[in-house]
Amino acid sequence: MGDRFAGITWWCDRCGSQLNEQRGFDDYKYIWKCTECGYKNSISSDNIYESHEDYHSRQDKNNN
Known part of the structure; x- marks a missing residue:
């Protein structure tokens, strides 16, 4: 089975760790x-x- 979002790198919204590299992702x-x-x-x-x-632009819009 391939990735649902091929070519996308996922990052944790809290700590910034790369999720794609985590075991079992x-x-x-x-x-x-x-x-x-x-x-x-x-x-x-x-x-x-x-x-x-x-990302930051959208976050700013959501917080206003």
Whole structure:
């Protein structure tokens, strides 16, 4: 089975660890609990950003 989101690198929203490299990571799961900090990250197309700037821009809009 291939990746649901091929070519996407997933990062923990709390600690910044790369989720793709964590043992057992599967992007077919809609929630992934980071093995570094325990934060439950949403794995969905809504959380794919073009860049760090895009991520921060959307976060700023959501917080206003």
